[in-house]
Amino acid sequence: MRGKFITFEGADGSGKTTQIEKIKTYLEAKGHECLLTREPGGSKLGGKIREILLHYDGNVDSLCELLLYMADRAQHVQTVILPALNEGKTVLCDRYTDSSVAYQGYARGLDIERIIKLNEIATDNIEPDLTIVFDVETEVAMQRVGETKDRLEQEGIDFHKKLRYGYLELAKKFPQRIKVVNSNLGIEEVFEQVKKILDEKWLETQIKS
């Protein structure tokens, strides 16, 4: 049986990395073998693309940026995500297609429909079974990120507000797939919300099958 594909979204500092570790432990205790991966840079080739995306110090054209993310995604899906799903593993992925729509679309202003189409091509229509968006006040996220920021984290507060709005719009558009948690709260309180969503989702699929 194909494994479940769960993606995690939200601004930098929203708590994705912190929560994913806890989620992995939680799911493994329930008997699910998990693969933890991330975008950009979840594959070997993708690691090189990630370096460019986060640290290239020259001007990056926004379409070029978008296509680099897509190239990373195509390699990631085909060489990492799909093989793991086919082995029955639960794949936990830190950022995926919604990041492109939120960052390059809503925040940077590229055409959203075009990004959605490119996502379909890059992923060969491999969609997550569940996406959790960690929603956090922009100021709170920025405080958590602190002083050492990468290229995208250096964007201003306006960019981050549009990003947050974008994620919430996506959640409205795809309410079956995308669930939002309040990530302004403490680590354990956020995790309680996540567990509830995971448990409900599991129950749901058990009833269906």
Ligand SMILES: Nc1ncnc2c1ncn2[C@@H]1O[C@H](COP(=O)(O)OP(=O)(O)O)[C@@H](O)[C@H]1O
């Ligand atoms: N709910 C929370 N409350 C307070 N601090 C948090 C919370 N979640 C994460 N942090 C801290 O904020 C920083 C960024 O969290 P991280 O999980 O790396 O976020 P992301 O992966 O979304 O960028 C880390 O130092 C982490 O310990």
Ligand SMILES: [Mg+2]
């Ligand atoms: Mg992280």
